[in-house]
Amino acid sequence: MLPRARGAASGAVLQVLDGAPPEAVDPVAGPDGPDDEQLALWLLYALHHRELAEVDEVLEWDPSLLGLRRRLEGPWEQRLRDRFVGPAPPGDVGEELFELTAAFEGASLSSYVQRTATLDQVLELLRHRSLYHLREFDPTAWVVPRLPARPKAALLELAFDEYGGGDPRRLHSHLFARGLRAVGLDETPGTYVGEAPTEVLEQNNAMSLFGLHRRWRGAAVGHLAAFEATSSLPSRRIALGLRRLGLPEEIAGYYDEHVMADAVHDQLACRLVCGSLVAEEPDLRDDVFLGAFTCLDLEARYAARMLGDWQGEQRADPGVPA
Numbered sequence: 001m002l003p004r005a006r007g008a009a010s011g012a013v014l015q016v017l018d019g020a021p022p023e024a025v026d027p028v029a030g031p032d033g034p035d036d037e038q039l040a041l042w043l044l045y046a047l048h049h050r051e052l053a054e055v056d057e058v059l060e061w062d063p064s065l066l067g068l069r070r071r072l073e074g075p076w077e078q079r080l081r082d083r084f085v086g087p088a089p090p091g092d093v094g095e096e097l098f099e100l101t102a103a104f105e106g107a108s109l110s111s112y113v114q115r116t117a118t119l120d121q122v123l124e125l126l127r128h129r130s131l132y133h134l135r136e137f138d139p140t141a142w143v144v145p146r147l148p149a150r151p152k153a154a155l156l157e158l159a160f161d162e163y164g165g166g167d168p169r170r171l172h173s174h175l176f177a178r179g180l181r182a183v184g185l186d187e188t189p190g191t192y193v194g195e196a197p198t199e200v201l202e203q204n205n206a207m208s209l210f211g212l213h214r215r216w217r218g219a220a221v222g223h224l225a226a227f228e229a230t231s232s233l234p235s236r237r238i239a240l241g242l243r244r245l246g247l248p249e250e251i252a253g254y255y256d257e258h259v260m261a262d263a264v265h266d267q268l269a270c271r272l273v274c275g276s277l278v279a280e281e282p283d284l285r286d287d288v289f290l291g292a293f294t295c296l297d298l299e300a301r302y303a304a305r306m307l308g309d310w311q312g313e314q315r316a317d318p319g320v321p322a
């Protein structure tokens with residue numbers, strides 16, 4: 001399933017994944033732009049997940065690959081910091097997070113899916129979304145041991161739902177896999193990385209970055225809060241769009257699950273997880289809001305890209321009114 005290289009950095013990682021000795025990684029290889037950087041990082045993070053099951057597991061902690069990862073992460077982390085217009089608001093953390101997510105203006109993919117998207121466009125969206133939904137909650141789970149008691153307990157209450165409440169058939173990643181199968185797509189994690197645009201890779205990489213580094217624990221829970229607070233209503237719109245197109249109940253059901261669940265998860269994440277973390281570690285306030293902003297910003301970038309592509313396709317099709 002290995003994708004094609006997008007430049008020197010992703011090419012160097014792919015060579016190692018394909019069997020070349022890690023010490024041979026060129027210490028100054030690339031990246032050749034953000035697309036190459038994000039694919040290389042996605043591959044390096046995937047060593048900590050389940051997508052590269054065929055690759056030697058020892059590579060997960062190989063010093064040459066970890067060194068390359070740090071060299072790629074540094075400039076990218078600076079870009080994430082530069083995009084965030086701080087400082088964080090001084091008021092109640094939960095209220096301010098709800099305010100941030102409600103006031104954020106970005107393109108909406110869910111409204112487009114509800115009313116306008118074609119079957120091909122929806123299938124493309126599902127392939128892109130599969131990168132995260134097939135590992136749903138996993139990158140955030142890494143933050144659990146880094147949290148004090150109150151935010152940790154609240155996060156695990158939320159995680160229990162994401163992981164099926166004790167029932168392996170109810171894991172959100174499993175519900176999405178079942179939906180993919182029902183629409184004729186491949187449920188193997190990582191299958192569609194080769195066609196993922198930079199924006200999708202960056203969304204997934206941000207969650208892995210925040211989850212894997214203890215110093216980013218504030219951003220990890222802030223990202224989760226924004227994710228949950230922008231899920232319930234869009235999930236309802238997407239379920240309506242999937243049914244408009246006659247897609248199977250299995251995939252619409254994945255989104256139905258999130259209409260109800262995320263109306264509770266957003267309260268848990270914003271008020272209890274983030275609120276109690278900042279109460280105990282006030283210095284993390286800016287990072288919590290940086291994480292929330294990053295979630296919203298990366299989704300807006302992805303939505304703008306896809307709507308640009310899709311509306312361009314429709315304008316180019318003489319059978320579709322502009």
Ligand SMILES: [Fe+2]
Nearest residue numbers: 136162172258
């Ligand atoms: Fe979920």
Ligand SMILES: [Fe+2]
Nearest residue numbers: 228261262265
């Ligand atoms: Fe959720």
